[in-house]
Amino acid sequence: MDVFPAFFPLRGAVIVIVGDGEGAEAKARLFEGSPAEVRRCSAEDGGKTETYQGARLVFIADGEDGAMKSAAALARSAGALVNVTDRPAMCDFTTPAVIDRGSVVAAVGTGGGSPTLAARLRNDIEQKVPEGAGRAAALLASFQGQVKVRFPDLGERRSFLRQALDGPAVKAALDGDMALARRLFEAELADPAASRMGKVQIIRAEGPSDLLTLRAARALSAADIVVADPGADPGVVAMVRRDAERCDPEASPPDRIARWTGTGQTVIRLVCGDPETEVKMLGAAGIAVEILPHPIILPG
Numbered sequence: 001m002d003v004f005p006a007f008f009p010l011r012g013a014v015i016v017i018v019g020d021g022e023g024a025e026a027k028a029r030l031f032e033g034s035p036a037e038v039r040r041c042s043a044e045d046g047g048k049t050e051t052y053q054g055a056r057l058v059f060i061a062d063g064e065d066g067a068m069k070s071a072a073a074l075a076r077s078a079g080a081l082v083n084v085t086d087r088p089a090m091c092d093f094t095t096p097a098v099i100d101r102g103s104v105v106a107a108v109g110t111g112g113g114s115p116t117l118a119a120r121l122r123n124d125i126e127q128k129v130p131e132g133a134g135r136a137a138a139l140l141a142s143f144q145g146q147v148k149v150r151f152p153d154l155g156e157r158r159s160f161l162r163q164a165l166d167g168p169a170v171k172a173a174l175d176g177d178m179a180l181a182r183r184l185f186e187a188e189l190a191d192p193a194a195s196r197m198g199k200v201q202i203i204r205a206e207g208p209s210d211l212l213t214l215r216a217a218r219a220l221s222a223a224d225i226v227v228a229d230p231g232a233d234p235g236v237v238a239m240v241r242r243d244a245e246r247c248d249p250e251a252s253p254p255d256r257i258a259r260w261t262g263t264g265q266t267v268i269r270l271v272c273g274d275p276e277t278e279v280k281m282l283g284a285a286g287i288a289v290e291i292l293p294h295p296i297i298l299p300g
Contacts, residue, residue: 002111003094003109003111005096005107005109007105008056008057010031010034010035010036011035011036012035012036012037013036013037013056013057014036014037014039014054014055014056015031015036015037015038015039015055015056015057015058015059016039016041016051016052016055016057016058016059016075016080017038017039017040017041017058017059017061018041018042018043018045018046018051018058018059018060018061018062018063018071019042019043019046019059019060019061019062019063019085020042020043020062021061021062023061023062023085023086024040024059024061024062026061027059027061027083027085027095028040030095030098033100039051039055043062043063043067043071046060046062046063046067046068046071046074047067047070047071047074048074049074049077049078051074052074052075052077052078052080053078054078055075055078055079055080056080056081057080057081057083057093058072058075058080058081058082058083059082059083059085059095060072060075060082060083060084060085061085062085065087068084068087068090069084069090072084072090076092081093083095088111088112088113091112094109094110094111094112095109096108096109096118096122097109097115097118097119097121097122098122099122099125099126099129101129101130101131101132101133101134101137102133102134102135102137102138103133103134103135103137103138103141104129104133104134104136104137106122106125106126106129107122108121108122108125128214128217130174131174132173132174132175132176133174135173135174135176135178135181136165136170136173136174138173138178139169139170139173139178139181139182139185140161140164140170142182143185143189146189147160147161147189150189150192158243159224159264159265160192162222162224162266163192163264163266164185164188165222166222167184167188168184169181169182169184169185169187169188170185172184198260198261198262198263198264198265198266198267198288199261199266199267199287199288199289199290200257200261200266200267200268200269200282200287200288200289200290201219201223201266201267201268201269201289201290201291201292202268202269202271202275202278202279202289202290202291202292203216203219203220203236203268203269203270203271203292204271204272204273204275205228205229205231205232205233205236205237205270205271205272206231206232206233206272206273207232207233207234207235207236208233208235209233209235209236209238209239210235212236212239213292213293215292215293216292216293217239219266219268219292220236220239220240220241220268221239221240221241222241222266223240223241223244223266223267223268224244224245224260224265224266224267225244225245225246225247225260225265225266225267225268226240226244226245226246226247226267226268226270227247227248227249227252227257227267227268227269227270228246228249228270229249229270229271229272231272232270232272236270237270240268244268254281254282254284254285254287255285257282257285257287258285258286258287261287261288269282275291279291
């Protein structure tokens, strides 16, 4: 990792943007709708010490190299971190391509080396982040204290929250009905067993990983247990969340999988080839099975 990504709280923060051109306008657009105090000033005012009073972040977007370097020094002397447009060597930080969903923010950076590549990757990721993700995050944040009290064990708490992400409360938040979302989440919290339906999700894992459907990728990031065939593509396996339990197929007969799903856990079965035999064995054991769609690759 060549650079470390970090998120700065904006409530109460002062952001100073120096310049009047398109570069300055682009930086200002980053903070539209944010709770930060955004101060705009001209390149001339960028040479004044008082411009940076109380600033947390400073963007210097216009001016000659000498003037920009001088302005950056004044900003740093005031305790601010500085970004100088198109001058990575002058920057304390670089500006990533941002996906803004309110409480949920994702960013792609290249250390200032290729903003065009960062923008393209941002567009690819943006399609996978629902518009209502910020509302879902706000819902979960509002119940954070209650969830910790209800589930003092970290493993149980994580399991409940993973189930909740696929539950009706989060769906209501994604759809914009926050009052309903709160009522549904309170019900899930009061009786978590009612909403903990264990299941097996089967994913074809021959790869490559970039051909997985969005549903399959999300399932891999939420699984409690993963049982992968030896020939599963490493790129697909790498998409499994880090703290999911890994098990070999030989050590995971249907009766053991039934015990896992009986406690509300979600098991991902990564198979190579036709999953029909696996589906029949699991079905015979009374296990709920979902086959996630496999992309069809057309010739040519």
